Amino acid sequence: MKTTLIGAGKIGKEIAVRLLQEGHDLVIIEKSEARLQKIEEDFDCLCIRGNGSTAKILSSPDVAKSDLLIAVTNSDEVNMIACMTAKQLGIPRTVARIRDPDYAQNLIISKEALGISLIINPEFAAAVEINRFLTMALPVHMEPFARGKVQLADITVSESMSLLVNKKLMELDIPPSLLVVAISRNGSMLIPTGQDVVLPGDTIYLLGHADAINKICARVKKKRVRVQNVMLLGGGRIGFYLAKRLCAQGMKVKLIEQDSERCRELAEQLPEAFILCADGSDLELLSHEGVKDMDAFVSVTGLDEENLLLALLAKQMGAKRVIAKVSRPGYAPLVEQLGVDYAISPRLITASEVLRFIKGGRLLSLSLLLNEKAEVLELIVQPDSKIVGRPLHKAGLPAGMIIGTIMRDHKIIIPKGNDIIKEHDRLVVFALCHNVNIIEAMCGLGGVSA
Secondary structure, three states, X not given: OEEEEEXXXXXXXXXXXXXXXXXXXEEEEEOOHHHHHHHHHHOOOEXXXXXXXXXXXXXXXXXXXXXXXXXXXXXXXXXXXXXXXXXHOOOOEEEEEOOOHHHHHHOOOOOOXXXXXXXEOHHHHHHHHHHHHHOOOOOOEEEEEHHHOEEEEEEEOOOOOOOOOOOEHHHOOOOXXXXXXXXXXXXXXXOOOOOOEOOOOOEEEEEEEHHHHHHHHHHHOOOOOXXXXXXXXXXXXXXXXXXXXXXXXXXEEEEEEOOHHHHHHHHHHOOOOEEEEOXXXXXXXXXXXXXXXXOEEEEXXXXXXXXXXXXXXXXXHOOOOEXXXXXXXXXXXXXXXXXXXXXEOHHHHHHHHHHHHHOOOXXXXXXXXXXXXXXXXXXXXXXXXXXXXXXXXXXXXXXXXXXEEEEEOOEEEOOOOOOEOOOOOEEEEEEEHHHHHHHHHHOOOOOOOO
């Protein structure tokens, strides 16, 4: 597929990496000469310097024949104009990043009329994900698949978890309707066998029936007290979206923002939240404002290091659960080692959303795990694909990949080696990233097909 990407910032680069891995014929348009030079050094694609919203650039031969245009510059207006112009020039599908709350709400109905096929809002998506984590009953990160019938859960193993620790996988007392599909250890991801031993500090990934996942998590983790008080550090777009959702659910929100003008705006837009104009990195301030009594502390400033450090300090000061926004996925190993409960990456959420859109209805969901070493895909097996009609043990699945569940006729199957994949089966697959294109091709998604 020929794809044009406008904007080579953090989100743009993350999407570019994924598109190139998928085999797209990629053109990148960027105004900044320094950014473009870096892109040319790092990526094997055509780079054009200029304003991607102008008809002159969009009508050039290298761009006009694109099947898809993705506009993710820092300007909502530029992204909208680029998509509108591209549609007029005959580019069939367009994606625009639109982050302003007013634009995002008002364009939901009219985006098709503007020539925009998909609107992405990384900050809003991140706020929704944080809200989901805060409202879960158990202190375990879970991802739903197969219309909620299947769950992926990750559990960080401690010495006190006698059910799991220092045992081989084949010895674990866990329901047969779930699988340990991966173990994260010291920043590395491995697909385990029955002989592998679960060690203290490991993060294990469980995939299976939602009921079974909830039962096993309840055995190793204490049920959470419902979140009532949240301290939120950072009054940017994520902070605004999250505070608005939390207030609507009746929670008490204390939002700390350093910029006085932004504080005035937030006070007008969020009358139910307590807005504090102060330096959130001041530990005396956090202590005085009662961080020890908070059910949750969420740090979503623009600095990864600050978010991680303050989340860790808030945990040590008594906050019951802490969340940090992390733009650099490479910081993921630190998250596990430091003890931060959850790290959210808007970049990975956005890349997942774009890839799902590109693959239409055949790739139903995609979770890019924070360290980017593994992905979890939910996909529909296409007719006449290579995997249809063959037992799994003869399907030629590469090492580093597990088909965790099959949904067939609304029933969930935990497959074994003799199970046969049928066309239109709904699979949930855990795969190390270098194997993702292989399983997609085997299931008939064809990597870059639209």
